[in-house]
Amino acid sequence: MGLLVYRQKNSRGGFKPHIGLKFRSKEGDVLSFVVDTTRTPQKYPQPDAYLITHAHSDHHGSSAMRSERAACTEKTAKALELRHGKNYEGNLVTENGEGEIADVKVRTYSTGHTEGSVAFGWENENGVRILVTGDVKDASNLPKCDVLITEANYGDPGDPFCHFKDDLEAFEEVLFSEERVAFGAYSFGKAQRAVQLIRQMGYEGPISMESTSLELTRSLTHEAGELVDIGMSEKVSIVPPHHLGKLSSSISKYVLSARQDHPFPSVCLSDHLDAPGLVDMVEQIDPEAVVVYHPTGHRPSRFASHLCSLGFEAISTENISNVLSNEFL
Ligand SMILES: [Zn+2]
Ligand SMILES: [Zn+2]
DSSP states (O other): OOEEEEEEBOTTSSBOSSEEEEEEOTTSOEEEEEESOOOOOTTSOOOSEEEOOOOOGGGTHHHHTTSTTEEEEHHHHHHHHHHHSSOOOSEEEOTTSEEEETTEEEEEEEOSSSTTOEEEEEEOTTOOEEEEOOSOSOOTTOOOOSEEEEEOTTOOTTOGGGOOOOOHHHHHHHHTSSSOEEEEOOTTTHHHHHHHHHHHTTOOSOEEEOHHHHHHHHHHOTTOOOEEESOSSOSEEEEOGGGGGGSOTTSEEEEESSOOOSSSOEEOOOSSOOHHHHHHHHHHHOOSEEEEEESSSSHHHHHHHHHHHTTOOEEEGGGOOOEEOGGGO
């Protein structure tokens, strides 16, 4: 199809995260775009682009952000800067827009996973449409493509933890209960989702937040309303899950998660599609080939084999036999 999917070795002999793509552009240049990976040391040849789908640490923007060949959205760059205290030195792409990366016309499509998260789509010299999604919560915005590079965070259809549905009713009930409530939510991603939902549900009072969550939400979330530091009397607070235990015992505490293994009750709210949702996404995108590149562990291979059983051509990262070292980028 005119696309080489490869993994890279790092200088210690292990595999670098996550995946690299080599292709010939419409101008006839052979280019490498690497996805959600760490920066190659400067003494080695550099890829033409470091695509950063979003600012979660397992996508390694904290390393790639220092390269002038990085590409991500403005919100992802902002989140990386706030989270890691470093300047973003790469290129910016508009969310749901079109731009040029290494002279290739690239479109981005928001995936609803975090503030600023996008999929990247482009064509090689033969017009083969390549789409790299990163993590996905909402696939409705994603286009059809020929080669889909995607995730399987909850992609094992045989695992009961990979089947869930956001429980917005429970969330709303807790939000409008008489008591003071605190929601446990990770400071980047879940905390902003929680604030957006709280405002959509019509709660207009101040929301108190732990300082990192507060700074990220103030900078990234549109119409977040009044956000304040953790105080004594706010009706609604949002703190990282491990901070819940430090709050006053008079506050009712819930973790916003699809998982149930927290010391406080969960309200099911996920930043991801579950296994059936990921299958629906692939069916909608209708690719000729699928590469499942994330996360580590067995879920990508389980998701890939499930896709094969449904008639798709699919592999996961550990079955990619093309391995390049730093010297041969
Ligand atoms: Zn993520
Ligand atoms: Zn991820």
